[in-house]
Amino acid sequence: MLFASNVFMTFAWYGHLKYKTSPLLIAIIVSWGIAFFEYCLAVPANRIGSATYTTAELKTIQEVITLTVFAGFSVLYLKEPLTINHLVGFAFICAGAYFIFKGPL
Template sequence: MNPFVAPVFMLIVSNVFMTFAWYGHLKFKTAPLWIAVFVSWGIALFEYWFAVPANRIGSQVYSAAELKTMQEVITLAVFAVFSVLYLKEPLGWNHLIGFAMIAGGAAFIFRGG
């Protein structure tokens, strides 16, 4: 596995699972909370099967700060798509500008010292 590319793809998959675990239950608000927690926990298990190896593989070429930053930017991108397609919640210009500012800040992490 290419340690530069594999973590990116694995973190994308991880974040899809994580986003469903954390927010997917919002479409089922009448379900008891304890069921939502257990289902979310089960989904999150799959997230860990991708996130932990992604960070282990990625640590060969990225710092911990770079891996965390990468994960956060991927989280925002995955969440934006999830929010629009699954939750049917629109993204406004304020969301897009905020996400762009976070991505801009992330660029400084990868700039190097």
């Protein structure tokens, strides 16, 4: 559910960038419409997940999923390349996720 919600949110936040000539108000309204479906998935996913994970762990899962979805979206939909700098930055975020789940040091 979190993966699907991220697909919706990525399109809501960034999908309009492919249509920069359309009016901003239209982009906002369409984005809100798409975001509604994201919330319909994210809210129950977080509620269900909170039975197993802490909120910090849920947020960490969300961020790693967001990066994964965004990387694919950026390359496949927006036709933007991923650079080595992006990959290194993503790797550092994943390293941070490791420490969230590792437990006490």
